[in-house]
Amino acid sequence: MPDVSLSGRALVAGSAQGELLHADLGLSFWGGIDPFSGEVIDRHHPLSGAIVSDRVLAIPSGRGSCTGSSVMLELILNGHAPAALLLEQVDDILTLGVLIAEQMFGRSIPVVALGREAFAALREARHVRVSGNRVDGFASAPAALDGAPATVVAEAPCLTLSAQDREMLDGIHGRAAQVAMGIIVRMAELQGANTLLDITQAHIDGCIYTGPACLRFARQLVEWGAQVKVPTTLNAISVDKRRWREQGIDAAFGEPAAALGDAYLEMGAQVSFTCAPYLLDSAPRLGEQIVWAESNAVVYANSVLGARTLKYPDYLDICIALTGRAPLSGCHLPGQRHASLRIELPTLEGLDDAFYPLLGYHVGLLCGSEIPVICGLEHAQPDLDDLKAFGAAFATTSAAPMFHIAGVTPEAPSAERALGGQAPARLLRVSAMDLLESWWELNSAEEPRVDLVSLGNPHFSFSECARLAALCAGRRKHADTALVITCGRTIHERARDAGHVATLEAFGAQFVTDTCWCMLGEPVIPPAARTLMTNSGKYAHYAPGLVGRRVHFGSLAECVDAACSGRASGRLPAWLQLGEATEEPAHV
Template sequence: MPRSIALTGRSLISGAAQGALLFADVGLSFWGGVDPCTGEVIDRHHPLSGEHLAGRILAIPSGRGSCTGSSVLMELISNGHAPAALVLAEADEILTLGVLVAQLIFERSLPVLCIGKEAFAALRGQAFARVEGASLVVFDHVPADAWQAAETPLPINEAGALIELTEFDRSLLDGKQGKAPQMAMQIVLRMAELQGAHCLLDVTQAHIDGCIYTGPASLRFAEQLVQWGAQVRVPTTLNAISVDQRRWRELGVAPALGEPASALGDAYMAMGAQLSFTCAPYLLDSAPKAGEQIVWAESNAVVYANSVLGARTLKYPDYLDICIALTGRAPLIGCHLDAQRKARLLVEIPVLAELDDAFYPLLGYHIGALAGSRIPLVLGLKPHQPGLDDLKAFGAAFATTSAAPLFHIAGVTPEALDPAQVLEPDAQVPVETIELKDLLLSWRELNSARESHVDVVSLGNPHFSLSEFAHLARLCRGRHKHPEVVLAITCGRAVLEQARAAGHIAVIEAFGATLVTDTCWCMLGEPVIPPTATTLMTNSGKYAHYAPGLVGRQVHFTSLTECVDTACSASASGRLPTWLQPALLMESPVHV
């Protein structure tokens, strides 16, 4: 007889299922980490890399990384490649929202159960799991009984029973404002109840991440809203979409992707969103001010808005973002509240030599993994005075490995100019001390390439800023890239025109670079990346993490200067940054 362990938790989405248990103690980003067509785990840094989710009970501490994870999970549910159930240590809004939308649009679902960290640890080494409502039973072998999952009716939507509603909220919920805002309010209230909110707040603007094409389900969702007459109620910008809408044919993108991806962007613009198509909305003139209550999706943008601008947003899942934009109302929870913006982890960094721009994405990547879902306060960076581009790169990499929507840097970010302001009085906050040898391990993790030849240099993840274009132009002036190397930069249309007016683009194009707008490297593939290319180089910690799974190429991660030098030589130097070299000496005491 197989031995079993019975556990109980909090049912986030009700249902019953059983299957082989697929366990990992590391959070998983479904976007960039799971193929939405097949259900394969493609995050090559994750312990489940290569596993297929379909029909299995997936047990992970939480999601992490991209807000588009909800869209990927919805695609998997719609195409039959989803796990049979999700078991989490911590409640995850992004993944839960994907299931809620699948219920609404496709009338399909799967159970989502949160059991807490202590119970979650008991799942290690178990072979089989059975979920039924709030109950979980795990077995060390497959049980031979005849248990069958009972049919679970989809919930009757009685959203809002636990939430304090205004008269306007009720008019939305009752359908008096139209079908689209009614559906949107139902989803907002379902999520508010799951989050434990008691009321809603007004938001001033939205940034929509759901315009990324993950498959037919993502387009069907948007077009259904358009058919219902959806119109946004607050100023709304759009994230990078999956293609350069003006040039996808010229760039050789297949119509099978180009047409629906472009149509998805059009659908959101039909709802009243602005044609912005950037993953860096903080570079636009419409960027929010400190204290402004907003709803932004796209993980790097959320982290930048909260941490660098001092605005207030959660890490909103795809589809919840548009639902809030259609209603103008968001749950009053999380980083919208002062108390939820406090640091829960102190991170001390070592004394460092003069830094280059590769340091900040590497540090963000490393701290994100340490932090998990905790908001960190980083100590020791004030003397280095990181600039906005440094914080942008740090935040994007941090958002890749962390589930937290916010970081603080003592003496640098606005809420931590006085670090005591982001610490609870008398609170015992755990401390992590980073050493150079730790950063060397993360450097090696991001540098997956084993050959020195480089085929593609990837810049602009997140989208390039005007100051990054200026820096790149200085590095490129009077030089020309190697004829066998593609150097491509992704950026938003607004920043491209600013850089062109400043004279930077002429220099960069003379160098031989390719400029791509509207989309981002997380969506780019062949033929922008030549089919024969085997090795990429990037200065983005985010893309260095995702690229091996997304495009199947090995990656060199380095500074912008090294990227330009390599574009000219087609060969990576393999040099460690000066500030990281002491770690190598410490690792190898006898060093020649």
Template sequence: MSDVSLTGRSLVRGSAQGELLYTDVGLSFWGGVDPFSGEIIDCHHPLKGQCLAGRILALPSGRGSCTGSSVLLELLTGQNAPSALIFAEQEEILTLGVIIAETLFEASIPVLFVGPEAFATLRLGQYAHIENEKIHLSDMPSQEYSAAEATTRYSQLSTLAPSSLTLSDDDQALLAGHYGKAAQEAMRIVLRVAELQGAEQLIDISQAHIDGCIYTGPASLRFAEQLVEWGAQVRVPTTLNSISVDQCRWRAQGIDPAFGEPASALGNAYMAMGAQLSYTCAPYLLDSAPKAGEQIVWAESNAVVYANSVLAARTLKYPDYLDICIALTGRAPFIGAHRNQGRFATLRIDVKSLDSLDDAFWPLLGYHVGLLCGSEIPLLCGLENTAPSRDDLKAFCAAFATTSAAPMFHISQITPEAMRESQALGGFPPSRHLTIEPADLLASWYELDHAEASQVDLISLGNPHFSLSECAALAALCSGRRKHPDVAMAVTLGRAVYDDASAAGYITTLERFGAQLINDTCWCMLGEPVVPPTARTLMTNSGKYAHYAPGLVGRQVHFGNLAECVETACSGEASGRLPTWLTAVATRQGAH
């Protein structure tokens, strides 16, 4: 190719050169990239097996978990980070990881976004040289550059407050250090992100949910302990996401202390900042769940989507570490889904009707819709008569948040801001219009239910954490029965739901069946020995975990509804049956 030069917007300034690794599919760094080797481990991604170390990664956007910023921080403080990031659209989760690395650890890489048209041009290059907002593509690497000079520029830029942002007297006091070093540094980070987002003002928030308490490696603990050393105290009621271990039982579960101790210490560090002991990835199940219109700051991707879409509260898909920075200041940029204009759908998706739906339909649909919409907010039509439960919507939100970058969705006549289509669309026609056929869902079913062997060694339930009604449904399915001795079953749930389920007798029923109940942590953080070392295949009813499990724990996955999971736990064999609402589709395809 001839040399090509492009200009983008610099989100983090600096110089870099290296081999260009291009993809047109978004990537979640959490569950998609090993934080220590830099290898892409998402088995559904076209770059699986590639290593990011020293390469310039070009991808349309991030997607999935808010913990992507934490994974990138571990890479940047280690030896296997990419040398630069280029996005088609403005991206905040991974960018925040770079901002934290340069602010606290003096490590950084340049980050740019270039727009969809210029981004498509990147596929032509083998090597790229970046100098701030300039990108030069070529067939050969260019001359060396000075990374030390780039790092100096980052440090100087990170202390500047955006001149276009109106600050209150209290904001100025925070920035001046009147509330302590931790609040001052947190405010600097909030303002830097606000500048990148183009915010003109900050708003007060009523509560926060912290995702950064997930242990991704030593840098995540160093960050939290540094804030504690600086005297950090949250200014708003703050709950904590699942941590990486069951804090009360991890030793009894056989977790290696080399992991269990720092993972538990990370939870304690956030508690020391004044956060509540909640440890759940489903904060919408707590009594503190926000009301419609409430301005909040939640991280944890499934919770963000649920808060916006089902509760009609208002939050962005906040990255790890920005969540605690906002909790320490009580102030958030007034952009995106915090504003009316940022909540309208731009994509309409018609879903062809299917009969006899069960609880596997909703996570499957969420997974598929997320793949279609990218960062666009979709409006789903054709589901008006399906009457999904809150548990159905919870499963949809988790799977949708796994494959998309959008902070919310609308379902016509079901979610609160879509009672009328014009309400969800803001009175404007959609920019795109798609249709989901039953055959499309069948293809996504086979992506999630891909294990070759029928034998199942582990049943994984509770991603996100089980609700009380899910505990009741599972207990009814398990009552008077006993699982197969060679099959493990584990259910993750928050402490509050566990206490209610115990009082209702559900825990006793599940333990008699042979299930293990795990608090504080979630399947996205669990590994061996909770996942039996001899296990080769697991089964789950979670679209989110069916996507992440192959990369996180290296097992093949069967996917099915809750009843099918219980039947498999008893027999030790997955039936391989499709749900009735997909059977006719598969039969027609087989006939062809």
């Protein structure tokens, strides 16, 4: 007999059992799990070092990258996936990866959403059996499954489709559109959408190479004649497409990574290759209904531009681009864009550009999947680069699709408007000491030496190139320290025409286009490098797991100083020195 018997919502039906691997913190599969071994590589996560393969993984939800669906597909197809996935709440990104494996490759694992109470009740179990909606927990390993089919209580269909939707579903518009529409319908039903809506543009994150499975997926769509129906941009891919050979990238990686980009170009996508599509001339306007993947881009589009998109998983993004139709749910609906969490900040003086990524990282940890409104920056006047840095770090540690900053972002002229006139479900106060704790979390390096300064995660903007050039003018980097900037082709051309590239190359900087730090490894990262420095909260979080290097985090000016001296100063910014001396940790 089970020690605990629970009932949940089967997102993907199936039967499995195994040892339970449980955590109360969400996990990004991309940057958090090695797709080729099943090891948890997020060095900030309580499961760091654990192997998920053949175990029943229980996490509240995913978080961070939209590429989690691609990693899930790789794990399933290469045999390193969990036996089953148990969630506290529905997670589109992880579920979609399983659905793609099931729909296109005939492989699957059960996925069940349990709800808060049932998820908490499972915590003490050692082994778990999953069968359809039912989840049983045991203190010791139960008998083997008897092979009986999983039973699932079917939900009443509620999705209304247009005549053209049905034509695509029936295959009249080709096999690629048929499969894409089938996946969209399945996700719409999981999301509780009543209908689909027309979208004006798409940004594809599935062009990041995670392994053979993602290339199989894209090539299959090409073979089926897939062509996008709306203007479509591509995220940064996994290599600098024009220069990866001269950069010394192994052909075993470079060739399939470049081929994946080519597959999406064959489907009609534009040659954009940037993780910051909001820097392009095609950036959407306030209220525009779009489909973007790439976590930082989604958060920026919703929060800063006021466009409307969900945090779309890899693969669902291209399915929607092929049909021009998306589920009408979540942040596509005005009422789903309100904040439910209010966060109040302390008064801090002398803020520099390191404040915003640090704050985004910390706020994301507090939010989970809740949309926050941040109060206390009404007079700080963060610029677009500050909001870009905040959003990227926020998207790394939270599962929320957007944020509001009272008096700053377009849908938050006041906190009350951001909350939709309702009282917040939670009120949190952040102290300077709280921020200091997150500062030390991001500063994982134990020695002052800096071998590499990595800038451009997300991709550098033109204004960031100009600011960096001003900081570097007339100076020269240390001979033993590399400084590398990633940016999109469009921004690189503008910066070159303005003379900023020449100034930075005279300093000793290198530029890499088409790809971004979250995809870069050796030899762009010098093999002998032990520590790096960055001004990106996102990369400071991911780098220890992705490339095995310790990190110094700081402002852009501190990064330039470190590039010149070869050492990080270790200085706290003035606004944290004050906090360290006078603030006490908040107890919320």
